[in-house]
Amino acid sequence: MNNIDEFRQYAHELVDWMANYLENIESYPVKSQVQPGDIYSSLPDNAPVQGEPFDQIFSDFKQLIIPGITHWQSPNFFAYFPANSSLPSVLGEMLTATLGAQCMLWETSPAAAELEEKCMEWIKEMLALPAHFIGHLQDTASTATLCAILTAREKQTDFKINQRGFKSNHYRVYCSTQTHSSIEKATKIAGIGRENVVQIEVDEDLRLKPEALIDAIEKDIEEGKQPTCVVATLGTTGTTAIDPLRPIANICKKYTIWLHVDAALAGTALILPEFRWMNDGLEEADSFVFNPHKWMLTNFDCTAYYVKDKDTLLRTFSILPEYLKTQQQGLVNDYRDWGIPLGRRFRALKLWFVIRSFGIEGIQNIIRNHITIAQKLSVEIAAHPNFEVLTPTVLNLICFRYIHKKMLTPKTINAFNQKVLEKVNASGKAYMTHTKINGRFAIRLVVGQANTTEQHARNAWKLVEHFAMECL
């Protein structure tokens, strides 16, 4: 395609397809039903030498690509944590792609830098985050956590590892046994090493035990190791357990340890005043991450990362070759200095569209509704004679399983529930994933897609019941 009239024609056609897709999304199997290699083998071995007509490309998109897509925006998507989107967010992405701006420096698009700064201030207020936090956008929570661990490492070593590299390694990172794998990954990349991740025991509701954290820190100090960073999670991936921030923050303060708070999913729930108990103690944290791209209606990728001390962050990441020097340096935010990549997408635009379109109340209504649906359904599931809810439904995730007197061992119960889950997902009618809780296989049902109603969630549970009966 090389002329603007053709672009206009196909863009209109695509928007019609997009609207029809979203309108009819429930007619697609939620989880893609293709087998490994199906898509790969349907594609030609070599790239085309001559350009092809867009009609042909678009037709192949519909026929070859769509069957291999899992429909994350379906209201019957209950798997993982959501990566929800919304109509204003999609429109924002269209404009971002059209502008194609690379927003590494203020000068390379001042509006991108300043809109980002403003959106981060809005969100700080929307979630009642501590006033002294300063935020910016990153791609993922994994990257933000890596930034936190790198900054903690540099603070601990007075910026010497950046300068000279490692001489010896006794740096220790603490998190609960339930923490997301991105923490371990970050320690590998940061040169701290996965052996220096100390997994702290949890209580019966899978929250980090502060006393066990103190014991681990004191043992490390005695052995000459250097406690460097604690990662507390608000909303663990397996079960949305909420680590007790206040006592953890007090411990970090006492031993002068960096406190990073991973609120990837649950951060969005802070928009509801009734869930702000979760952030008690947050003002003591050094860094905080949550993903608007999970539950706040904004297309992947969009991650909000806040720090208490901007200077330490910048000292960790800034680097200034001649070609990046500008006249405004020091007067404006050059976000390339705030994280790992140099190049940056204009992520704030879609976020701005979302916040303005829904308003704070609009977002609150959606989030509150998801939590209410999950909590009501959790009570219903728990009341069923053959179902068991395995952890408290604190937010929008229900962890449950089917049990029956015919199932005699923990192994048979696990195998049975795994089989039921496979059948649910193969039906294409709903998509859920699983976790293991103290060895018990749990089906995870997350109510988080923007258009999911109580009926969708109940149907999903009924589907589990249906396949459980079939498997008996």
Ligand SMILES: Cc1ncc(COP(=O)(O)O)c(C=O)c1O
């Ligand atoms: C608690 C927690 N932290 C971090 C992540 C990683 O998120 P991202 O995909 O943005 O790196 C997840 C993903 O589900 C998560 O649940």
